[in-house]
Amino acid sequence: MRHPKNEIEDNLPSQDQTLSPLLDEDSGGNASGIVLKKGPWTSAEDEILIEYVKKHGEGNWNAVQKHSGLSRCGKSCRLRWANHLRPNLKKGAFTAEEEHLIIELHAKMGNKWARMAAHLPGRTDNEIKNYWNTRIKRRQRAGLPLYPPEVCLRTWQALQQTQDSGGSTIVDNDHHDLLRANSYDIPDVTFHSLKPQSALSYMPELPDISSCMLKRGLDSSQYCNFMQSALHRQKRFRDSASLFPGPDGSVKTPFHQFEDNSYSQAAQSFGTPFAVESNPTTKNAMSFGSFEGSHSLTNGNSSASQHSKETEKLELPSLQYPETDLTSWDTTIQPAMFESVDPFIQSTPTFVLQATDRQSPCHSGLLEALVYPKPMGPKNHPSDKNSNSCSVTPGDVTDSYNMAASKTEIDDYTEVISPFGHSTSSLFSECTPISATGSSYEDPTLTEAFSGSHVKSEPLDHAWTPDREKAAKSRVNFARPDALLTSDWHDRSSGIVEDTTNVTDAISLLLGDDLAADYEHFPNGISTTHSAWGLDSCSWNNMPAVCHMSDLP
DNA sequence: AAACCAATCAACCGCTAGCAC
């Protein structure tokens, strides 16, 4: 207890306590006219409650006051017992394992604190909730993504697995509904590849992911700016496509993978009307609040009718799954994270398969969201510009695009800026462990660098050891977008990624061709040089298991 | 030393699902 004032009152609540302003006015009183106390509990009250529960057991909380004389409402008693008095409660800070588990669980469940608490023995929903809210604040300030990238990827992979297990790219209605309940209302989009063998119908469930990522990683203007800019680039590129005719006269541009209507559909798939209006001058004309009918920003708890105000609330929901999908995590998250033999490699690399084979823009969207986490929070002040290479604001991005109207011009940029104001190099390092010396994903120095101010960093809770480093090197780091595009892991994925232009196309679609062009500068798409991206450090991937997801009920 | 600010935590509030009647 942190209320010494009350600790002094070591006995039953005094009269002036019960008459204090903390008195429960509305529940106040009860049938017997006893005024119920509110506010901090005293140790004396605790003892009474403990005694009561010993005698009568848990439950029937409203009877506590009746039987024990405790001037507390049943609700308050239940809460006090559940959060502080019941046995086997674990006190103290969360361990690294617990924190990691919370992150995983939250990625899957969202703000289902009670359900999360069920997976953390000795912890209460309140504790977890407080921890998470603190974490949100911290990471917002630091401009860090809420989830480690690999969590997003695993979630995405699990999602894909769920879809694929249905034998169709079209998600079953139930799942679809569940996802939609937490996503923007984004129409399914069918993309047609020019290549007959890869013609596909892509029904992106990604919106759930992307919307979540958006919700947590991008603010509306940034995202809209980016999408508008990207789509504008695509359109512009298409318009000038004759400049790059292919051998058969077709044009190998990312955009030409899509039919014209797909263009606007693609934009619509992001819940925006701006695809049709590709004029960049309208870039700020919309906000997330204009997503009519969308209720996803509210964590899926609000009806579609509650829209405007609530959608503006800062809500950082999850890559939510129906809990029935826990099984899908068994084969994806748990082994990849916790076991030395990485089943990510053993299993079907769903993520890459879909991302590449289908040249899915939505994959790029996920990748995009993963690698372009928006520096959230109010501390995007000008000083940030000086902190590191994150030197362009979202608004500047569009400008940078305009300035970089040609590939040649782009080549002059030594540091290509992501649509969200990150350099292409920094954006990766922002998402991934950076230093070979063991700096974690939550490296405080990074935190400071990104935020431009000193903030409390996330705990360096993932101790790095040489053994872990070795183990990490033996596997693909899925936290790293580049890892998805490189390594012999590709070869295991049925050679699907042999044509890296496909990947580039997908990325190009999202990033815009100029950024993708920069992307192409890297061997195999993105640098495979471990040191360049800090692949040596992989703390998140080496978290020991608290429990396997397969053990979860 | 004082003022200020952010972080943390305990507790409350409103809402809802489940259940019994």
Place this chain on the structure above:
DNA sequence: CGTGCTAGCGGTTGATTGGTT
């Protein structure tokens, strides 16, 4: 089926603490 009660959940508030200026 409707009503009332209870337990539980998630969001929010407010007190306290600790760090910084």
